[in-house]
Every structure is written in structure tokens, then in C-alpha cells.
Amino acid sequence: MSGWNEKAVPDQRGRVAVVTGANSGLGYVTARELARKGARVVLACRSEARGSEAADRIVAEVPGAEAQFGRLDLGDLGSVREFAATFPYERLDLLVNNAGVMAMPYGTTVDGFETQFGVNHLGHFALTGLLLPALLDAPDARIVTVSSFMHTLANIDIDDLNSERRYRRWTAYSRSKTANLLFTHELARRLAAAGSGVVATAAHPGYAATNLQTAGPRVEGRRAAERAMELGNRVFAQSAEAGALPSLYAATAPDVRPDSFYGPRLAMWRGAPARSWRAPWTLNDAMGQRLWAASEELTGVVYDQLKP
Numbered sequence: 519m520s521g522w523n524e525k526a527v528p529d530q531r532g533r534v535a536v537v538t539g540a541n542s543g544l545g546y547v548t549a550r551e552l553a554r555k556g557a558r559v560v561l562a563c564r565s566e567a568r569g570s571e572a573a574d575r576i577v578a579e580v581p582g583a584e585a586q587f588g589r590l591d592l593g594d595l596g597s598v599r600e601f602a603a604t605f606p607y608e609r610l611d612l613l614v615n616n617a618g619v620m621a622m623p624y625g626t627t628v629d630g631f632e633t634q635f636g637v638n639h640l641g642h643f644a645l646t647g648l649l650l651p652a653l654l655d656a657p658d659a660r661i662v663t664v665s666s667f668m669h670t671l672a673n674i675d676i677d678d679l680n681s682e683r684r685y686r687r688w689t690a691y692s693r694s695k696t697a698n699l700l701f702t703h704e705l706a707r708r709l710a711a712a713g714s715g716v717v718a719t720a721a722h723p724g725y726a727a728t729n730l731q732t733a734g735p736r737v738e739g740r741r742a743a744e745r746a747m748e749l750g751n752r753v754f755a756q757s758a759e760a761g762a763l764p765s766l767y768a769a770t771a772p773d774v775r776p777d778s779f780y781g782p783r784l785a786m787w788r789g790a791p792a793r794s795w796r797a798p799w800t801l802n803d804a805m806g807q808r809l810w811a812a813s814e815e816l817t818g819v820v821y822d823q824l825k826p
Contacts, residue, residue, distance in 0.1 A: 522790050523763060524551045527770050531556030534607045534656075535769075536649070538590060538642070539617025541568040544664070544723055547762035548614055550576045552769070553583040557612070562590035562601060562645075592617055592641025593627035595817060602648035610652035612769055615642040615663040615698075621687040631816065632680040634687075638694035640817055643701055647819040653716055654823060661718045662768045663702050667781065669695035669722075673799040676808050679816075695722075696800055697809060699779065704806035706777035708824040717776050721768040722794060723761030724782035760789075767791040777801075 530552055540549040540561035553559045553576050561576075563569030569587040576585040588605070591597035618638045627636035646653075646661055653659040672692035675681075681690045698720065705718040764780040768791075774780075781794035799805065814820050 522767060522771070524554075524759070524766060527551055527555045527766055528772065529555055530612075530770065533557045533611035534560075534609065535612040535614065536560045536562050536588070536605075536610060537614040537616055538562045538592065538645070541565060541572040543758050544762045544765060545614070545616040546572055546576075547758050548616060548765050548769070549585065550580060550583075551762070551766055552612070553585050554580045555770075558584040558586075558607075560586055560588045560605075562588045562617075564589070564591045564593075564597075590617075590645070591628075592637045592645070593629075593633065595629050595641075595644055598641055598644045599648060602645065605649065605652065608652065609656040609659075610649055611656045611659050613646060613649060613653060613659075613661045614765060614769055615646065615661070616765065617642075618664065618694075621691050623687065624681075624685045632682075632685070632690060634690045634694045635679055635681070635697065638691075639697035639701065640813060642698070643813045644817040644819040646705070647817075647821045650821060650823055654714060657715070659716045660769055660774070661702075661705065661716065662765055663698045663718075663720045664765055665698040665702075665720050665722045665779070666691075666695040667722055667724065667794075668692045669699055669800065670797045672696060673797070674700065674805070674809060676805065676812065679809075679812060696797070699796060699800035700802070700806045700809050701813070702779075703777050703801055703803075704810045705824075707803070707806070708821065708826065710776060711826065712824050714824075717774060719768045719774055719776065720779045721764035721791075722779070722781040723764060724789075725761075764791040764794075 535552050535557045537549040539545040541563040549559045573585040573587045577583050590601040625633040672689050674693045702720040768780045779794045779796045780791045783789035783792040
């Protein structure tokens with residue numbers, strides 16, 4: 519694993535991949551490198567203009583690449599259902615749950631969920647469940663959910679998943695990233711119990727320079743905070759290309775195991791991908807099952823193929 523980079527990604531010819539939030543940053547790099555290795559990649563993005571432009575850019579950058587836009591708004595369960603219903607392939611080899619929002623001012627999704635929990639966790643929970651039949655039909659399929667080292671700052675509050683009692687933006691973000699790991703933990707358990715070969719795993723980028731950091735301050739017009747984030751990206755962060763490596767490793771490396779977690783080697787911050795430390799609460803079976811039950815109830819998406 520030492521020194522592993524995008525050149526080590528195995529041949530992906532014949533495989534179909536979906537990458538959410540692939541119009542920029544980590545998602546774009548992940549989609550581009552999968553396409554470079556021969557995968558047919560669907561860039562699942564909210565904006566048709568930005569998603570289509572990104573797909574065209576991949577085709578221009580990578581000779582022979584197969585990349586296409588698919589409209590997906592993770593903050594709207596109707597959009598998630600439409601994406602899954604119109605998915606153009608019979609099987610899906612790789613789903614990278616990459617899209618997310620970070621430290622946003624309080625808001626709600628179309629369906630009334632707190633934005634960070636709704637987009638980062640519930641949207642991907644619903645998408646994965648709706649695409650599960652296509653994943654189960656593919657040999658050696660994988661589901662990679664992108665979390666963050668920020669998950670270490672907060673466990674979920676199962677009695678206040680939508681932060682209705684008190685909202686703190688960074689706490690809500692950290693809880694949503696814990697939810698990503700609890701989802702991966704319970705999904706891996708259920709897949710194993712069903713005798714499926716689908717691998718559910720997780721990754722995080724460390725501190726990578728993307729537009730995720732500046733989106734919240736920009737929405738609120740907090741120019742000083744936006745500039746501070748931009749400075750942090752320039753001085754401390756690694757590139758989006760480096761930040762995408764753990765996701766690419768989790769998605770393609772032959773030694774990846776279910777419920778593993780990959781991130782940068784050096785202090786969970788930067789460097790080549792390696793197995794990453796995770797908070798003990800992300801491996802709590804009982805909490806994973808409670809979050810799963812709540813997520814099915816909130817989204818209306820039931821994983822019939824993986825019923826215990």
C-alpha cells in the first residue's frame with residue numbers, strides 16, 4: 519500500500535461505476551481515474567450544467583473515456599428515486615457515495631431533514647438501497663462511502679438525528695460523517711449475513727483542498743471565513759488528486775475488506791492511502807441497527823434483499 523497512487527488502479531474495463539458529486543473536487547478526480555482505467559462512469563450530480571461539463575471534460579482529458587451525466591439531488595428523495603428508476607445499466611459494479619455538504623447554516627432538505635444529515639447520510643442511504651439490486655447482480659461489486667476524520671468529534675444522537683433540539687454546524691457535520699461509518703458497518707454486516715460478495719467499505723480524504731470548505735461561508739456571505747478557508751486550503755491541505763486516493767483505493771484495490779476504512783497515511787491528514795483509525799462508536803452494532811431502522815423509516819427505502 520505504501521506509495522500507492524492512481525497509476526496503481528487496476529483495469530476497470532467492463533465495469534460500471536456511479537460517483538456522486540463528481541462535477542468537481544474529489545468526486546471529479548475519482549470519476550476521471552476510474553474512466554481512465556476503462557470503467558463506464560456515471561457522474562451523479564445535482565447541476566446538469568456542471569455535471570455535463572465535467573463529463574465532457576473527462577472525455578476530453580482521457581482518450582476513449584466513457585463518462586455521462588446523471589441528475590441526482592441527494593437533498594430530494596424524489597430525485598434519488600428518479601435517478602435509480604432511470605439508471606441505464608442492468609448491473610452496477612461500483613457505487614462511490616462521495617457527495618456531501620459541510621458546516622452549512624441550518625437548513626432542511628426538500629423532505630424536511632436537517633441538510634447535512636439529509637444529504638450526507640439519508641440521501642446516500644436511499645440511493646444505495648434503490649441501486650442494491652443492480653449491485654447484487656454484479657460480480658465483485660463495491661460500495662464506497664466517503665466519511666471524514668471529523669467523525670471523531672461527535673457520535674450521532676439517535677434521539678435527535680435532525681438536530682431539532684440544538685443546531686451546531688460542525689457537530690451536525692461530524693454526526694453525519696459518523697452516520698456514514700455506522701451505515702457502512704451495518705451494511706457490511708447485512709451483506710455478509712445474506713451471503714453476498716458485495717463489499718461495503720469507507721474512505722476519507724484527510725484535509726484536501728476542494729470547494730467543500732468554502733461553500734458554507736459563501737452561502738452566508740461570511741467573506742472573512744471564506745478567505746480563511748481558502749488560505750487553509752493553500753497552506754495546509756493536500757490536492758484533490760491526493761485526497762481522492764483513499765476512495766480510489768477502497769474502490770479498486772484487491773485487498774480491501776468489508777467495513778474497512780481508508781485515509782491518508784500521515785496522521786489521517788495527508789499522504790498515500792492506508793487503513794485509518796476510526797472512533798469506537800462507529801463499530802457499535804446496536805447503534806448501527808438503530809440508525810438503519812430510523813433511516814428506513816425516514817426515507818421509506820427498505821433493503822428487502824438484506825432483511826435480517
